[in-house]
Amino acid sequence: MNIITREDIQNLLKKQEGMCVSLYAPMEKSGDTQQNPIRFKNLLSIAEKHLIEQGFRENELKDFLSPIKKFQQDSLFWEHQSDGLAVFLSKNNFHYYRQPYRFKELVFVADHFHIKPLLPLLVGDGRFFILAISQNSIKLMQGTRYTVNEIDLEGVPEGLASVIRQEGMEKLLQFHTGTPTTRGDRAAIFFGHGAGYNTKEMVQRYFQVVNKSLHDYLRNEKIPLVLAGVDYLLPIYREVNTYPYLLEEGIEGNPENLTKDKLHEKAWKIVEPIFYQSLRNALEKCEAYLQKGEKIVSILLEEIIPAAYHGRIDTLFVAIGIEKWGRYNPDDDQIIIHEKNEPGDTDLLDFCANQVLRQSGTVFALKNDTIPGKSVIAAIFRY
Known part of the structure; x- marks a missing residue:
């Protein structure tokens, strides 16, 4: 696919x-x-x-x-x-x-x-990251509503053991105090079934190295990141995280026991409301303008077509599964609308979506009954 x-x-x-x-x-x-x-x-x-x-x-x-x-x-x-x-x-x-x-x-x-039939696939969609952490491995994935792909990580430690080998156990045990650990010093916090490598200090240092290593992959991004890991690891990673778009809600459980698709499914449930918020905001804004009778919005195809062509539309709502056949002459803004598709016609709804997207506007392709004003098209103008 x-x-x-x-x-x-x-x-x-x-x-x-x-x-x-x-x-x-x-x-x-x-x-x-x-x-x-x-x-x-x-x-x-x-x-x-x-x-x-x-x-x-x-x-x-x-x-x-x-x-x-x-x-x-x-x-x-x-x-x-x-x-x-x-x-x-x-x-x-x-x-x-x-x-x-x-x-x-x-x-x-x-x-x-x-292109109009494709646009519903982009409504509420967006990119996001999944960071699956465990003491044995680190995996970074990038997803959308329908896809997820693992990112090939170079320079990121493969697991806690690799950091211990690189930095030495004694250094890991000392990294908080800067002094050798002796009897009476802060007690180590252990996880799992054994002692040794699984102290909180070691895990925290491990995640500090991971966070720093991921900087090159995340520094230019501004998209949500969903953290996946067992419950006691998530707060430790959050303490050292420096990526500002890490979400508060995460996926609890050992990610090594979940398939890539299952991680994607769980992460999408977390990020979906974020991506749909822009649609909700735009719909509320358009409905409010319509109720006030503001001229900055329109639900009339005859007004929206020339506005789309001349780059005046900020946000367009257009119905899916419906065509409005006709022709538009930009030289004199003449519009001809036909009941059926006639030779030389184009779908005027698709024409509007096409023009708005070309001129960096936003297009939401929705079911007919969700378009503001109970129309097949609605627009918020830039001016």
Whole structure:
């Protein structure tokens, strides 16, 4: 599964040479997977028809579609799908994404890619770290809502024993007082079943080395970090931590007994409310403006289209699973809206999302009944 990222969408937003084909299809992950290539073939036939209407000759069509045709015959490709498949093809670009989201069937042929069905995957999403600590190992992972990947750590100690070997046991026992440990000095605090290496002082020094070693990986980041470890280790690490975005809530339990996916699942439950907070704030702000009749918001498509094109929109809310077909002429701001898709039309909702994202605005793609003002689109203007 190759999850779409914000960077992928930004690349899809770039101006393309010639015609662009965007195909969306629901997929079967198990069971009747034979339906997958059949469903896709039917959508591709519709795209071919649209391309011929745009003036493609038979030999041009064959060359243009060759990247898609290559994997169309790959049975393994169709047997290993997620919930939805999105395919993008232009003269110089070909991308496909298997997504954990069931798209409705859609074929779009125009001078740009159709990206609106992808946007729900980014709502409430964001990057975060998981730091799994134990006396035997340190693992740093980076996750999003749907993905998690372990970061290859260089220069980070592999475990408590490695720090002891590097620094020497006597030094570890002395690091708090700066003097040799003798009878009557502060008693060591032991963990686990044995004495020796498992003193609190040693563990604390171990985590100091880990924290310092992780600095190169975290110093330019401002994303949440979730700590995972047994209950007595978590507060010790927090005492020495210098990363300002370490969350108070952590994952308790030995991370060595949890799979990467299980750690990801537990961490996502902790960070999810943080990522959805920006959506909640934006919705509340828009609703408040609407109730006051402020002109800084609008739920009228005819007002939002030119504002999107001219870079006036800060935040856009757009309905998923709905298209508004028509055309927009930026020269005179003329807008034509049709009930059905006619030749030369574009989805005007997708057009607005496209323009806002290109100009560094924020777009939330939501279910129709959650859009402010009970509309299919709403916008907060920059001015």
